[in-house]
Amino acid sequence: MTDTALHKGLRQNMVNDLRSKGITDEHVLYAMLAVPRHCFIPESYGAKAYEDMALPIHCQQTISQPYTVAKQSSLLEGTPHMKVLEIGTGSGYQAAILKAMQMHVYTIERQRQLYEQSQTVFNQLSLHIAGKFGDGYAGWTEFAPFDRILVTCGAAQIPQALLRQLKINGIMVIPIGKEEQTMTKIIRTSDTEYSITQHGSCRFVPMLNNVNM
Secondary structure, three states: OOOOHHHHHHHHHHHHHHHHOOOOOHHHHHHHHHOOHHHHOOHHHHHHOOOOOOEEOOOOOEEOOHHHHHHHHHHHOOOOOOEEEEEOOOOOHHHHHHHHOOOEEEEEEOEHHHHHHHHHHHHHOOOOOEEEEOOHHHOOHHHOOEEEEEEOOEEOOOOHHHHHOEEEEEEEEEEEOOOOEEEEEEEEOOOOOEEEEEEEEEOOOEOOOOOEO
16 A cells, blocks of 8 residues: 555645644644555545545445544544544544554444455554454443543444443543434543533434444
8 A cells, every 4th residue: 555745745734624623632633644544445536535525435334534533533532552442443544543643442343344344454554453343332341441432433322331341531432313413422430420521413324233244
């Protein structure tokens, strides 16, 4: 996979645009500058790789627009060496951003094709990211609890299994809703208590149970 001077220049323009739209987290902006988004999308959309728009990928899914990725990553308040669980690997781009933020990344994908393709890209880019083909609603109990949980698909309600896998003082960022979602930030303040704030409307593909072979 090639990453040319043109690609790097387009990424710099993308980051400048994100700054102008209110993204201020320097760890996130550094990661957005470092990760080659064009490697995570079909070649037919390569010319649009660094535009601030969602793009189709396989299995009728999408790669989120850069602003959405940056906003979710900022809300997560991640720092190096934290253990983060991502639900909905998709293309693998969001997981790569979290890895570039120097976190230990675990990611789950329910679509077999997307799981396999993302693993291939991770290997090609030498990204050490733990991937799992499985049901995101169940989380990943073997590695719980997590400092952070990021959900990249729209859930009708907060998955209780994921709440149980979040450390005390840990943060989950998740879109909640059906047709249109509200970006929701959840901080676990004790074994049984959570602080919940809302951060604007958004639109994601739905979070579904089980796996698709």
